[in-house]
Amino acid sequence: MNLLKSIFTWWNGATIGARFTIGRRGVFIGQDDTGNRYYEAKDNSDSYDDRKRRWVIYEGYAEASKVPAEWHGWLHHTFVEPPTREALPRKAWEKDHQPNLTGTIHAYKPKGSLARGGERQAASGDYEAWKPE
Template sequence: MFKAIFTWWNGATLGARFHIGRRGVFVGQDDYGSRYYEAKDASDSYDGRKRRWVIFSGYAEASKVPAEWHGWLHYTFDEPPTVQPLLRQAWEKDHRPNLTGTVHAYRPQGSLARGGERQKATGDYIPWTPE
């Protein structure tokens, strides 16, 4: 209960959930479990467009929003992906969120997170030495 009141990074605060529940209409849900809402009317809007929200499932990270929902949230598409799915090209890959700062982040050989040891430099590398 304490988290729901004071922390926005673990989903939405209690106040945001109350406001969205009162003023918004559920539009759809993505593969990650995040839920998307749109304002019931234009009274909760700016520029004459209905306001749109996302309540993240788990940690609130903007890179978890797939391309089709990102386009809808930013008014690139009028219809949500639940009504008019985004056509995908054969060369497009599935969406993956940014994993930087998590245990699943990419850590190349030689990084401090993997022990900091790497192969000695070879070839044309000559280390600088002071004279």
């Protein structure tokens, strides 16, 4: 089943064509905590501005928000060295990376949301519904 998914879908990891191209032209650089794998081109033959191309192959569903900040910076050439060689310094107030959960069962649902039943607490200055006269 995984072989068929990789042939016919692009949202489950990478297609066979992408894996073939990356395997032929790329060098494995590292892997993040969620299992995404990162690659860099061996040379500048297919680059746009004399920088080596960089790729990510997602673990599971392909969603860009699954890439942590340190790897995102490396993918976009903000950092020269990948996080496997030079770790991004973390501040004490920084939270752990979380992917975008919108549209999933883990999405944030505030009080009063229709997804939580639509019940909300009454406010002191609550509105009154308009009634035609």
